[in-house]
Amino acid sequence: METGFCSWVLAVTMCCWLLLLSRVCSGGNLNGVGKVRGVNLGGWLVVEGWIKPSLFDGIPNGDMLDGTQVQFKSMALQKYVSAENGGGQAVTVDRDVPLSWETFRLWRVSETEFQFRSLGGQFLTCDAEGDSVTATAESPSMKETFSVERNSDNRIHIKLKSGTYLQATLANQLTADYPGKPGWDDNMATFEMIIVVNNLHGDYQLANGYGHDKAKEALTEHRNNFIKQEDFIFLYRHGINTVRIPVGWWIAQDPNPPPPFIGGSLAALDNAFSWAQMYDIRCIIDLHAAPGSQNGMEHSSSRDGSVDWPRYPDYISQSLDVIDFLASRYANHPALLGIELLNEPSASSVPLDVLISYYSKGYQIVRKYSSSAYVIICQRIGNADPLELYRANIGFSNIVVDLHYYNLFDPFFINMSAVDNIDFIFKSRQTQLQVLNKANGPLVFIGEWVNEWNVMSGSQVDYQNFGRAQLEVYDTASFGWAYWTLKNDRKHWDFEWNIKKKYLQLGDSSKQKISSGAWWFALAYWCLNSHYIY
Structure with a gap:
């Protein structure tokens, strides 16, 4: 026992000495190592429900989160509630077939209280008991907040804050004057709620769904355990030299971001930088979620699928403030490689001139703090030509264009065989990269890709060939690549699973020179976290 204790003390003392020595010995300069061989830390500091669905398991009425699209069918009339012309006018109950005018997006106020947004963006509103419901409110308040009672058959009753129930009328109107409390039969106040789309599971949905206290508990546990120091050891051991870390705009106001967002992501990002420095790994900070949402998706923290970022100058200014905050905080950190100004702006919603103006200002902000940090600008997703960013003359040094390559999300790939997918990589992707590499301008970065496709019967060998x-x-690519993502509930998206199960074989192409300092760190960490029996 005494000998074991002395040996343990000696091991700890040696490890601490090695840690101190390694701080002096480790260089960790990516520019001296080569191209980026990276992995994204997706689903960590910006929540994406499909990456870790269990995060949402405890939310009551979890299928009625912000942004869920619903339709209401009167059980008495067998007609659908409709916002005439998509909003701005009366609400009727007269449609036999539900389409866009009959679809409403939820804004969740509480577990049982909601606001209903029409296609045109207006909210259902009712001035008082006895009045008709219209879709004319530009922003929601008490008059636009309704309580929803729901039974197991997805039948609902809707009532005002005063307690008066809405009902369909024989004149095909929706009015707040049902007498008394309705039952669940086919009466005028009973509607069937059809959930059309429930695909937004981001930070907004999680925090607003749980409420502050429970959301803080869930996110604190997630941030502390989803990505840890040993993950950086795993990446380092497999030749990964960079992590791309998605963050949300609210990180700049940590530890007290505006509701419903939850503080704590900044401390986690600080940890990532510390771990990265230990293992000669560099960090790309990626503004993944911008205020107002740049693409309407859950990973941009959209509340209801709307893309408001390009429409309001305040949102763009706020985004630039976030870049300023991140650049000023990390510019002199030895682990910083670059800052990505915006992830996946939508080609259909974000005008090119608005985006170029933002990128140019963001570039200048980063340069204010660092002459060497890479400034990364992401291609618009959708129907956009990556060369549009090469023609923009956004910056003069250390600028990178980020392309995201997926053999998914497009009907083009649906019927492709394994061989077809691989041929597409060599014929289409390779050709585009050759053109961009030769272009006079930014470096090329494949910032997101994955070893997954639409091939349903792919064997392990098929996956290995596709990955290779x-x-x-x-x-x-002149700058390099980053896999999406380190951990994922879907196995083939999970970098760690792919490597351990040998579905993705990195080979020699992604090996990097490992510094002696990083070896000492790995050894020290192993010693400090191992238990010996003497």
Whole structure:
């Protein structure tokens, strides 16, 4: 026992000495190592429900989160509630077939209280008991907040804050004057609620769904355990030299961001930088979620699928403030490689001139703090030509264009075989990279890609060949690549699972020179976290 204790003390003392020595010895300069061989830390500091669905398991009425699209069918009339012309006018109960005018997006106020947004953006409103419901409110308040009672058959009653129930009338109107409390039969106040789309599971939905206290508990546990120091050891051991870390705009106001967002992501990002420095890994900070949402998706923290970021100058100014905050905080940190100004702006919603103006200002902000940090600008998603960013003359040094390559999300890939997918990588992706690499301008970064496709019967060998083809082609990108993502509930999206199960074989292409300092860190960490029996 005494000998074991002395040995343990000696091991700890040696490890601490090695840690101190390694701080002096480790260089960790990516520019001296080569291209980026990276992995994204997706689903960590910006929540994406599909990456870790269990985060949402405890939310009551979890299928009625912000942004859920619903339709209401009168059980008495067998007609659907409709906002005439998509909003701005009366609400009727007269449609036999539900389409866009009959679809409403939820804004969740509490577990049982909601606001209903029409296609045109207006909210259902009712001035008082006895009045008709219209879709004319530009912003929601008490008059636009309704209580929803729901039974197991997805039948609902809707009532005002005063307690008066809404009902369909024989004149096909929706009015707040049902007498008394309705039952669940086919009466005028009973509607069937059809959930059309429930695909937004981001930070907004999680925090607003749980409420502040429970959301803080859930997110604190998630941030502390989803990504940890040993994950950086795993990445380092497999030759990964960079992590791309998605963050949300609210990180700049940590530890007390505006509701419903929950503080704590800034401390987690600080931890990531510390771990990265230990293992000669560099960090790209990626503004993944901008205020107002730049693409309407859950990973941009959209509340209801709307894309308001390009429409309001205040949102763009606020985004630039976030870039200023991140650049000023991390510019001199030895682990910083670059800052990505915005993730996946929508081509259909974000005008190119608005985006270029934002990118140019963001570039200048980063340069204010660092002459060497890379400034990364992401291609618009959708129907957009990556060359549009090469023609924009956004910056003069250390600028990178980020492309996201997925053989998914497009009907083009649905019927492709394994061979077809691999041929597409070599014929289409490789050709585009060759053109961009030769272009006079930014470096090329494949900031997101994954070893997954629409091939339903792919064997392990098929996946290995697909992964090998992507690595071979993406290795030619002048800046490098980053896999999406380190951990994921879906196995083939999970980098760690792919490596351990040998579905993705990195080979020699992504090996990097490992510094002696990083080796000492790994050894020290192993010693400090191992238990010996003497």
